[in-house]
Amino acid sequence: MLKDFPFYLGILIVILLLIMLANKIKVAYPILLVLAGLIISFIPGIPVINIEPDLIFFIFLPPLLYEAAWKVSWKELWRWRRIITSFAFVVVFLSALSVALVANYFIPGFSLALGFVLGGIVSPPDAVSAGAILKFVKVPKAISSILEGESLLNDASSLIIFRFAMIAVATEQFLFYKAATSFGWMIIGGVSIGLLIGWVFMKAHKYLPTDNNADIVLSLLTPYIIYLSAEQVHCSGVLAVVSGGLLLSNNRHRFLTSKSRLQGINVWESFCFILNGFVFMLIGLDLPQITRGLEGVSLLSAIGYGIMITLVLIISRILSSYGAVVITMIARNFITVADSKNPGLKAPFILGWTGMRGVVSLAAALSIPVYLNNGNGFPQRNLILFITFIVILLTLLIQGLTLPYFIRKINFTTLDDSLSxxxxxxxxxxxxxxxxxxxxxxxxxxxxxxxxxxxxxxxxxxxxxxxxxxxxxxxxxxxxxxxxxxxxxxxxxxxxxxxxxxxxxxxxxxxxxxxxxxxxxxxx
Structure with missing residues (x-):
């Protein structure tokens, strides 16, 4: 590891230069980082990158989710709770179901359980990619609020689907009553643990003789402790981190000094800036390694499967977006909705097109074990990994590059507030x-x-x-x-x-x- 330190230092410099270039040419930096990682991986003598799933799930995911929870508005989250919940749970499930059915029918050797494994992996859109793109274009606050809220919850729902599918593959059976009980515990337990540990840290900030440095260190420890505690009791670590983060964010002015708040913002932005940069660079760096692991299927066929699954995800999300709007328009006749105005055909299309995949999909795919508990190899593991990488790459390139164009072409004046x-x-x-x-x-x-x-x-x-x-x-x-x-x-x-x-x-x-x-x- 030490001998490769100059390589990782060079990668960090490349990341900084590429992000500056992305800001200059107004392109989402995840796109440039993935492509750069792919190009660098083919340079002779470059160290082989083997990404450990625990590295992403534990080192990268908790702080990224925690920082997102601090940025999101609880008021906006609550205001758009119905459509956010629809996208984060219903749309994610429909996407996973669509992928499972298509994979089971068209890909040889793919059982329905394996299809749900793949569906759970690729169903959640990546918030970082969408956020990096939206900062260059103007969209109504309602759309950005919905995307921010969805990004906090869809990771949890997709990982829950992924876990149950993995159990079904390993045991070759699916017991609904056990799944329902586990599902309830993962959600309720995850939220409860997140709120409890968040409350403990809030009191620690308030009553311990901390200074601004200690406050920042405590804030860096918080997401890791919440995530690890929830995972230890088989709850959703993602929901726990999000719940704890929302609690602390909504009460920040009660337990943090102004100096801690100001310095904390700078530290967290820099910290997550580095984490996001490394993750997307690693996606590109690891793709050739995954390609070499393909067995029993040609590279051309594997690419075709990846393109097929990508199209399924794009189409199912767009159709789900319009479906969610139709349901909201019907529901407004019976219940109070956040916005009773008809968004027409514009907003649902943009919500549907912001479906770039990234960090969570990468981590979930890499977490698939090489062998099952009975000693047999995990079926179609390398093909699942390859399809996941193709989906990430294509959604970043296709949707990521065209999203700004569609937003500029669409007139959102009817959805904007009367005042800027x-x-x-x-x-x-x-x-x-x-x-x-x-x-x-x-x-x-x-x-x-x-x-x-x-x-x-x-x-x-x-x-x-x-x-x-x-x-x-x-x-x-x-x-x-x-x-x-x-x-x-x-x-x-x-x-x-x-x-x-x-x-x-x-x-x-x-x-x-x-x-x-x-x-x-x-x-x-």
Whole structure:
């Protein structure tokens, strides 16, 4: 391992350069990384990459899911809960079922159980790929919220399908009542363990004498401990990490200082930036190794099977997207739905086309054991691995490269809010500034007349300024200003809870601004 360290260091440099290139040419970086890994793997003398499944499941997956849970808006997740749940569970199951039936019928030697193994592997879309593409184009907030919410849950549902299919292959039987019991325990137990351990860490942050460095280290440990604890009792580690992450994210301002929040954001973004880069590079690097492991089937036939399964996934997701919208339109006549407007043919197509596969599919495929418990080789293992890699590669190339084009061609004005995000942010800031001025004048009225610095502070908010003068303002005014910042945070949280039409990311942007304001006080 040590002798290959210069190679991995070089790979990291290549990843950084490719991501910078991707941002320059406005292409999703997972596409460039997979292609670059594939090209590098054919260079003579390059070390052979053998990816350990535990490396991805335990090292890569928990922090990536945890960071995604911190970024997602709980309010938006709850608002679009029905369609998110449909995509994360129903659409994933329908995709897995479609793959299972097609594989069983068209691929020689594929039983229905093996088809579900393959279906469970390739059914969940990858959130990183979609997010990397969507940052270059403008889509309605509703679509991005649905995709973010789906990405948190579809990994869990697909892995549950995968596990049950693996049991069916190993035992050559499927007992429904046992599967139903295990399914319930994996979901309920996973969520419960995630919330419990998340609550413990929340109290540890709040009551232990931690500083910002300790807070960040604790946050890095949290997803790993949650995931390992859930997996040890055969629950869904994915759902546990997501549940714990959502709990801690929604209460971040109750137990973390402004400095911990600011530094934590930077650390986590850099950490996940490296993890994502390595994972997609490893996908390309390992493809030739998988190709050499094919036995009993020609390379051309295997490629054909991969293309067939890719088409099945694309078509089934698009059809499911339109089906979900139809059901929502019918359901609005009986229950309250998040958005009663008819999205037409535009939004379902984009939701259906954002089906790039990635990290979870790779990890699940690699976790297939070489041998069964009875000593026999796992049937069709290498072909399943190869098809998975083809699906990842083709969905990244076909859907990943064309998604920006379709989004630009589709006019989403009918789905957009009447005000732009910048206009909403400006209005929120103006309301917040007015609240700040009124709070200071009411609660510190006896000090306003005689305190020039306090007058300046009031003037600052009256003019919607972004900073304060770089001069000492005294401890007394610092106390007042800290009190004001805390009151503003409470106002923003209440505004977020009471107004369901406000995008929570705008509130978080203003919260981030208040954290910066508080940090400035340390140097005044």
């Amino acid at each position: 995000r910048d206009e909403v942010y400006k209005n929120i800031r103006q309301e917040l500034a007015e609240y700040a001025v009124n709070y200071l004048k009411i609660n510190y009225s006896d000090q306003v007349e005689n305190n020039a610095a306090l007058q300046h502070l009031i003037l600052k908010w009256e003019q919607y300024s972004n900073g304060i003068e770089d001069e000492s303002i005294g401890n007394e005014l610092k106390v007042i200003y800290l009190d004001l910042l805390n009151q503003q945070r409470q106002w923003l949280l209440e505004k977020n809870r009471s107004d369901l039409n406000i995008d929570e990311s705008i509130i978080r942007r203003q919260m981030h601004s208040l954290d910066i304001e508080e940090e400035k006080l340390r140097f005044l």
